[in-house]
Amino acid sequence: MMILLTGGAANGKSTFGESLCMRFSGPRFYLAAMRPYGEEGEARVRRHRKLRAGKGFTTIERYTDYASLVLPARGTALLECIANLTANEMFDERGNMHDPVDCVLSGVDALAAQCERLIVITNDVGSDGVPYSTETTAYIEAIGRINAALAARADTVCELVAGIPVVLKGELPQ
Amino acid sequence: MVLILGGVGAGKGAYVRSLGFTDAQLSEDAFDACPVLVHLDRVLRRGEDAPLEALLKKEFVLCAEVGSGVIPLERADRAYREAVGRLCVQLAKEATAVVRVVAGIPVAIKGELPCKSR
Numbered sequence: 001m002m003i004l005l006t007g008g009a010a011n012g013k014s015t016f017g018e019s020l021c022m023r024f025s026g027p028r029f030y031l032a033a034m035r036p037y038g039e040e041g042e043a044r045v046r047r048h049r050k051l052r053a054g055k056g057f058t059t060i061e062r063y064t065d066y067a068s069l070v071l072p073a074r075g076t077a078l079l080e081c082i083a084n085l086t087a088n089e090m091f092d093e094r095g096n097m098h099d100p101v102d103c104v105l106s107g108v109d110a111l112a113a114q115c116e117r118l119i120v121i122t123n124d125v126g127s128d129g130v131p132y133s134t135e136t137t138a139y140i141e142a143i144g145r146i147n148a149a150l151a152a153r154a155d156t157v158c159e160l161v162a163g164i165p166v167v168l169k170g171e172l173p174q
Numbered sequence: 175m176v177l178i179l180g181g182v183g184a185g186k187g188a189y190v191r192s193l194g195f196t197d198a199q200l201s202e203d204a205f206d207a208c209p210v211l212v213h214l215d216r217v218l219r220r221g222e223d224a225p226l227e228a229l230l231k232k233e234f235v236l237c238a239e240v241g242s243g244v245i246p247l248e249r250a251d252r253a254y255r256e257a258v259g260r261l262c263v264q265l266a267k268e269a270t271a272v273v274r275v276v277a278g279i280p281v282a283i284k285g286e287l288p289c290k291s292r
Binding site for chain 2: 007008009010011012040123124125126127128130132136139140161162163164166
């Protein structure tokens with residue numbers, strides 16, 4: 001089963017994703033795709049670790065290539081988040097650009113095959129109407145295409161608005 | 175308190191006026207006696223105080239959704255976006271109803287759409 005959670009920044013996607021994982025017994029994996037840059041990145045990681053503390057998650061930090069990741073057991077996995085994973089697959093450390101779509105989707109497919117339940121957090125990044133550079137525009141478009149492809153695969157798609165889950169496809173597990 | 179969300183220009187103000195509120199009942203001040211606080215996002219952008227307790231005394235709070243873009247380059251813009259989002263999560267938790275206005279259409283995402291009472 002796959003659940004896709006989307007929404008803008010600071011809308012409670014992580015908190016809700018974790019609460020969904022807590023509805024299921026068995027092993028829980030938190031798959032962290034964000035490379036923590038600088039003090040702000042580290043603060044974000046600290047905040048997320050605090051949210052997860054005591055909830056029985058095994059944290060796996062993995063910034064690229066989920067297609068070759070082997071999970072140690074079948075259970076519930078929370079992947080956070082597609083915007084970071086897409087950036088990591090798209091812009092390598094030498095500054096080269098790659099098309100991230102196939103790579104991200106095959107990574108999610110590989111994860112889904114290894115989980116009882118996969119919860120994927122993504123972001124809505126295309127709704128501010130601000131003009132950006134060619135690279136950033138390509139990044140926004142890639143996330144849009146990835147989100148649409150993930151939503152087609154997912155059993156349930158849910159947008160978080162001010163912490164409220166608004167179901168767009170399927171239904172949430174009890 | 176009813177929280178009204180939606181994108182910039184989506185019709186939040188027109189919606190609250192359609193419930194019978196007049197312009198004199200709308201303000202951008204968390205501490206005055208007006209029943210409706212509009213533009214909470216602008217209040218926070220100006221760096222003004224808008225504590226949860228004061229906002230909960232309002233009948234309606236209107237706030238633009240500002241989190242649906244790429245991560246802003248400026249640190250202050252990032253902090254602002256986080257502050258708006260987190261405050262709206264807290265407000266939504268306490269609100270009797272949350273209405274999201276999409277292209278002028280009010281969609282209740284928590285509780286029921288408020289009735290026209292004025």
